[in-house]
Amino acid sequence: MSAPLLELEAVTRSFGGIRAVDGVSMRLNEGEVVGLIGPNGAGKTTLVNVITGVHTATSGRVRFRGEDVTAQRPFQAARRGLCRTFQIVQPFPEMTVLDNVAAGAMFGGRIDAIGAAREAAREHLEFVGLAPLSDKPASALTLAARKRLELAKSLAMKPKVLMLDEVNAGLNSAEIDGALELIRKIAARGVTILLIEHLMKVVLSVTERVLVLHHGALIAEGEPHAMVRDEKVIEAYLGEKYAKRYREAAGV
Amino acid sequence: MQIAQILANGLVLGALYACLAVGFSLVWGVLNVINMLHGSFIILGGYLTFFAWRDFGIHPLVMLPPVALLTFAIGYAVQYGLVNKVVTAPVLTTLTLTFGLDMIIYNLMTVGFHATPVKVSLGLGSVSAFGVRMPVDRLMGMGLALLLTGALYYVMRASTIGRAIVAVRMDRAAAALMGIRVNHIYAVTFGIGALMAGLAGVIFAVIFPVTTNLSGMYLGKAFVVCVIGGLGSVPGALVGGLVLGVVESFAGHFFGPAHALTVGFLLMLALLVVKPTGLVGVKGYE
Amino acid sequence: MMSRLGLALFAGWVVILATTPLFAENYIVRTAIMIAMYSALALSWNIIGGFTGYPSFATVAFFGVGCYVGGIAQRAGVPMALAWAIATVAVGAMAAALGAIILRLKGHYFAIGSIAIVEVCRLVISSWRSVTGGGDGLNVPLLRWHPDAVAQFFLLVMIGIMLAAFVMNALVDRHRLGFGLKCIRQNEDAADMVGVDTTRYKIVGFTLSALLCGTVGAAYASWVGYIDPTDSFQILMTVKVPVMALMGGAGTVLGPALGAAAFVILEEIFWANFLEWNRAILGAIIVALIFFLPGGLLNISWRRAARRLRGRESAEAPA
Numbered sequence: 001m002s003a004p005l006l007e008l009e010a011v012t013r014s015f016g017g018i019r020a021v022d023g024v025s026m027r028l029n030e031g032e033v034v035g036l037i038g039p040n041g042a043g044k045t046t047l048v049n050v051i052t053g054v055h056t057a058t059s060g061r062v063r064f065r066g067e068d069v070t071a072q073r074p075f076q077a078a079r080r081g082l083c084r085t086f087q088i089v090q091p092f093p094e095m096t097v098l099d100n101v102a103a104g105a106m107f108g109g110r111i112d113a114i115g116a117a118r119e120a121a122r123e124h125l126e127f128v129g130l131a132p133l134s135d136k137p138a139s140a141l142t143l144a145a146r147k148r149l150e151l152a153k154s155l156a157m158k159p160k161v162l163m164l165d166e167v168n169a170g171l172n173s174a175e176i177d178g179a180l181e182l183i184r185k186i187a188a189r190g191v192t193i194l195l196i197e198h199l200m201k202v203v204l205s206v207t208e209r210v211l212v213l214h215h216g217a218l219i220a221e222g223e224p225h226a227m228v229r230d231e232k233v234i235e236a237y238l239g240e241k242y243a244k245r246y247r248e249a250a251g252v
Numbered sequence: 253m254q255i256a257q258i259l260a261n262g263l264v265l266g267a268l269y270a271c272l273a274v275g276f277s278l279v280w281g282v283l284n285v286i287n288m289l290h291g292s293f294i295i296l297g298g299y300l301t302f303f304a305w306r307d308f309g310i311h312p313l314v315m316l317p318p319v320a321l322l323t324f325a326i327g328y329a330v331q332y333g334l335v336n337k338v339v340t341a342p343v344l345t346t347l348t349l350t351f352g353l354d355m356i357i358y359n360l361m362t363v364g365f366h367a368t369p370v371k372v373s374l375g376l377g378s379v380s381a382f383g384v385r386m387p388v389d390r391l392m393g394m395g396l397a398l399l400l401t402g403a404l405y406y407v408m409r410a411s412t413i414g415r416a417i418v419a420v421r422m423d424r425a426a427a428a429l430m431g432i433r434v435n436h437i438y439a440v441t442f443g444i445g446a447l448m449a450g451l452a453g454v455i456f457a458v459i460f461p462v463t464t465n466l467s468g469m470y471l472g473k474a475f476v477v478c479v480i481g482g483l484g485s486v487p488g489a490l491v492g493g494l495v496l497g498v499v500e501s502f503a504g505h506f507f508g509p510a511h512a513l514t515v516g517f518l519l520m521l522a523l524l525v526v527k528p529t530g531l532v533g534v535k536g537y538e
Numbered sequence: 539m540m541s542r543l544g545l546a547l548f549a550g551w552v553v554i555l556a557t558t559p560l561f562a563e564n565y566i567v568r569t570a571i572m573i574a575m576y577s578a579l580a581l582s583w584n585i586i587g588g589f590t591g592y593p594s595f596a597t598v599a600f601f602g603v604g605c606y607v608g609g610i611a612q613r614a615g616v617p618m619a620l621a622w623a624i625a626t627v628a629v630g631a632m633a634a635a636l637g638a639i640i641l642r643l644k645g646h647y648f649a650i651g652s653i654a655i656v657e658v659c660r661l662v663i664s665s666w667r668s669v670t671g672g673g674d675g676l677n678v679p680l681l682r683w684h685p686d687a688v689a690q691f692f693l694l695v696m697i698g699i700m701l702a703a704f705v706m707n708a709l710v711d712r713h714r715l716g717f718g719l720k721c722i723r724q725n726e727d728a729a730d731m732v733g734v735d736t737t738r739y740k741i742v743g744f745t746l747s748a749l750l751c752g753t754v755g756a757a758y759a760s761w762v763g764y765i766d767p768t769d770s771f772q773i774l775m776t777v778k779v780p781v782m783a784l785m786g787g788a789g790t791v792l793g794p795a796l797g798a799a800a801f802v803i804l805e806e807i808f809w810a811n812f813l814e815w816n817r818a819i820l821g822a823i824i825v826a827l828i829f830f831l832p833g834g835l836l837n838i839s840w841r842r843a844a845r846r847l848r849g850r851e852s853a854e855a856p857a
Contacts, residue, residue: 052731078733090731092724103721106714107733114717157733286646338828343645344593344780349828351777355821363814468773472657475650514661521654524647525639 003066005030005192006051006082006161011060013043013050020046022216023060028161033183033193035203035224038213039237044196045087047213048163052084053077064161078108081160085150085167087196091138098134101125101152108157117156124152128182144175151182162186163194168202180206200228212236258505259498260384264394266497271397271455272470273477274404274489275448281484282421282441285335286343288350290474291467292357293323293446297453298462299365305372305457312372312458319450327446332439339438354467362464369461393455400451404444405486417441421484476520495519544792548704551799556697559690567689571761573802574696578754579775580782580794581703586747587780588788589716590740591723592641596652597779599659600629600748602770604755606663606670609678609765611756618681622756629752630745637744641737644726653776660771675766678759692761699757700795703750707791710746719743723789785827787834796835 004027013021020043028034036044049055051062053072062070064080072080092100101121102114111117125131128148133141141149147167154162164183168176176199183206187193197203203210203224210227212220214236220227227233234246276290297319304310330353338345376388408414419427420437428434456462473496481492496516504512558570579597586594604625611621640651663670670676681688710716718739721729730736759765778801780788786797804823808816 054731073735074727074730075733075735078731084731086731090725090728092721092728094724095720099717103717103729103734104732106717107721107729109733112714114712114714153732280646284646286649334825334829338832341832342591342593343649344587344784345828345832347593347646347649348777348781348784348824352821352824352828355824356818359815359818359821362817475653479647479650508665511661511665514658514665517654517657517661521639521651521658524643524651524654 004028005065007061007063008051009061009063011047011050011057011062013046013055014058019216021050021057024213024216024218025060026211026218026221028192028194030192031187031190032209033187033195033207035207035210036194036196036213037198037200037203037210037227042213042236043216044213045165046216048084048165048194048196051077051161051163052082075107078157079110081108081158082163083108083154083157083159083161084163085147085154085165087166087169089143089146089150091141091146091149091153093139094137096135097125097130097138097141097149098122100138100149101156104153104156110158121152121156124155127155127185128152129178144171144178147171147179148182151186155186159191161192161194163196165196166198167195168197168199176202204228254383256382257384258501260386262498262501263494264386264390264497265501266494267394267397267401268452268455268459268493269473269477269497270490270493271401271448272452273474273481273493274401274486275445275452276471276474277478277481277483277485277489277492278404278417278448279442279445280478282417283331283335283339283438285339285346285350285442287442287445288347288354288471289330289357290445290449291469291471292354292361292464293327293449294453294456294470295361295462295464295467296357297323297450298457299361299370299453300450301454301457302370302372302462303365306370312374312454315454316451319454320447323450324443324447328439328443330446331442332435335442336435336438358464358467365464369463369465371461372457374458389458393459396455397452400448401486401490404448407444408486413437413440473516476516479520479524548792548795551795552697552701556694559686559693564686564689567693569802569806571689571693571696572806573799574693574700575754575758576779576782576798576802577795578696578700578703578750579779580786580798581700581707582747582750583779584707584747584783584788584791584794585710585719586740586743588783588790588794589710589719589723590743591789592740592744593645593649593780594652594744594747595649595776595780596633596636596655596748597751598771598773598775599652599656600633600751601755601758601775602656602663602767603632603659604629604752605759605765605770606676606755607752608756609676609759610669612679612760613676618679618760621760622753625756626749626753629755630749633748634741634745637741638737641740641744656771656776660767663770664767671766673767675764675769678763678765680763681760688761692757695757696754699750699753702753704791704795706746706750707794710743711791715739715742720789781824781827784834785831787836790834790836793834793836800835 006028008024008026011021011024012019024047038044046055050057053074053076057070061068064082069077069080092103098118098121101124102117105111105120106114106117109120111120122131122134125134128151130145130148130152133145138149151167168179171179180202183193183195195203195207207224210222210224211218212227212233219232219236220230272294276287279285279287300319301312301315304315305312335346335349338349374389378385378387408418416432416437417440419430419432420434424434477489477492477496480495481490482488499519500512500516503515507515555570555574558567579601583594583597586592607628608621608625611624612618616624636655640648640655643651664673681691718729718734721732721734722736722739726736782797782801783794784797785801786795787793805820808819812819
């Protein structure tokens with residue numbers, strides 16, 4: 001196996017006495033699409049925050065292309081190509097959709113001139129299907145469109161690793177199909193994707209490998225379909241008691 | 253002067269500062285509005301007390317209820333009629349609005365009362381104990397200031413309106429869903445802030461000169477006390493006031509009175525950077 | 539972005555200001571100097587307050603320190619123009635250092651931090667008697683020319699600084715710096731995520747907003763020939779400058795200049811006619827501004843009005 005693109009070594013992040021992320025070690029290889037699942041409050045978003053410099057790991061190391069980036073600030077992560085979308089979308093509300101994406105191209109994607117950044121932004125908007133809304137203020141978009149805007153903004157930042165934090169939450173099933181299609185297209189460009197997801201349908205259909213987080217710790221890792229049947233995983237989601245019933249019902 | 257005397261002076265001053273700032277802190281913490289009118293409300297209370305004393309021989313203590321009523325009414329009206337309309341706007345907007353209103357009130361007062369400093373002199377002399385000497389009017393002022401601050405604490409903790417204010421502070425939307433009339437509560441909060449300023453003015457009239465020129469300085473003190481102690485809580489204002497009073501008293505003694513102010517502001521600047529939530533602050537309001 | 543029309547109007551306005559000595563009395567020339575001076579201050583403030591959305595009240599600290607640095611340098615025998623340059627650089631350095639401290643604060647806390655800077659500067663200057671003369675103030679060497687020539691000279695100087703501030707705004711508006719600052723105004727966390735080095739950008743913005751205030755202060759000191767802490771650190775100026783920018787339209791390139799002109803002219807009218815009530819009238823204007831012109835003069839619904847007009851026209855046009 002070649003050197004991993006992104007590597008976490010025993011990363012812990014505590015808030016007060018609580019360990020939101022507890023000794024997580026993981027690696028992402030170039031071009032992979034990996035799922036990160038786990039029940040609510042498992043620490044998935046905190047983990048992404050640690051990778052992107054929003055929080056600094058209390059202990060442990062984050063390495064990107066072999067370089068220690070544990071102490072980086074978010075803007076540095078963005079410039080390195082460690083890009084993410086937010087569970088709660090974060091647009092620049094009064095700017096146009098185009099300029100939102102242009103901001104990504106200019107600062108994350110290192111395009112200096114405003115004109116060139118807007119050109120690049122147009123392509124990304126075309127790609128995610130938001131081109132017709134380019135001149136609208138971001139605040140005027142629907143939730144589904146805002147999620148696409150987030151995606152376009154991240155793409156404009158020339159991501160090496162794209163972390164998609166619940167991009168499908170709150171979308172209806174047609175919108176989810178659209179989003180899935182987009183994720184596949186992005187993966188096809190060779191972007192490494194870490195997909196944080198609640199919807200098993202999405203996880204099963206696009207990821208090659210799944211990491212399961214529970215109480216901040218990595219409890220399982222493996223092929224998606226195997227993970228869904230893994231006892232520890234079922235227990236984590238349903239609780240011990242229900243997991244037992246579930247097993248009985250399934251006749252295992 | 254010995255340490256005990258400096259400390260005593262500082263504590264007296266500190267109690268006065270706490271009373272001066274507690275209303276300002278309440279408005280800032282609950283409404284997220286910096287009330288630039290606060291200094292003028294203090295001066296207004298002071299002038300009313302002075303004129304009642306000079307022209308009608310009314311004792312300052314008697315003036316407490318009417319001044320409270322009047323400043324509360326003004327405060328309520330200002331918030332309900334004006335500030336409420338822009339209360340969710342950016343900082344600069346609400347601050348500029350109250351500044352504009354302050355210019356109007358300031359001007360009304362300078363024209364109505366003239367800027368020459370006046371003072372209520374009760375001629376109570378001074379007492380000494382344990383080698384510390386203190387004018388009686390100051391001691392009275394301190395007692396009254398602590399009493400009023402305590403009363404506000406009690407109101408916030410124990411009364412329905414106090415609980416409603418706390419609820420609105422914590423979560424405006426949720427409070428509204430619980431049937432609290434947010435606009436009314438905001439106006440009451442602003443009214444209480446103004447009332448505390450007015451009452452502080454009554455106390456100050458007996459101790460310090462009353463003049464419109466001091467309103468800016470009082471406002472500055474309120475700022476410093478809030479930043480030192482933390483926003484929106486009575487204990488915060490009390491701690492902030494006492495700390496500032498003692499620090500100013502010592503700084504004034506060792507470096508001269510002009511530097512007392514500088515030290516206060518430097519202390520504030522340092523705290524802003526190190527601990528913006530203040531010494532007693534829970535969570536900052538922004 | 540500004541329109542050609544706006545630019546042409548501004549150019550015309552500059553010409554009018556610059557030529558006041560040819561057709562108007564001294565009092566008007568003085569007013570023109572004040573307009574240019576306040577325009578420069580409001581345009582400077584616009585970088586941090588308008589583009590970046592940080593409510594700074596530190597302008598008067600930069601102005602006051604500029605007064606003193608320039609004045610003290612001139613008293614030490616430094617030629618006037620060099621003294622101004624020194625003041626500019628000194629104030630810029632001061633802003634960069636202080637910015638690194640207070641720009642970590644947001645919202646109200648930042649506003650207070652900036653007010654505290656003004657107070658601390660004022661207090662330091664009034665108590666540092668040996669250098670600054672304390673409360674007695676300082677005399678600054680005056681130009682020994684004919685008074686009219688002096689007025690004309692300082693009019694051109696202040697207009698020059700105003701133009702510099704204007705050009706700075708226009709450049710920032712077009713450069714990625716301005717784009718980044720606007721991102722910070724809208725959502726600072728998101729700006730950080732998108733790759734904007736927010737700390738550095740804010741410090742650069744704060745410093746740019748200070749530089750020319752230092753120049754204005756030093757030039758002002760040379761013009762009036764006497765400075766003291768009360769005049770150099772006017773509390774009113776602390777709020778006046780942001781109000782001017784708001785009045786014209788904060789975050790636009792022309793707005794602050796428009797607001798400064800409107801404000802100074804109104805103020806002069808009220809001073810002349812209602813001396814006793816001028817402060818109340820200004821206050822009333824500010825209050826009215828908040829309620830009736832929240833976006834500033836430039837954002838008055840001219841455009842909406844025009845669009846409405848056009849809308850009607852298109853409705854009347856055959857389908």
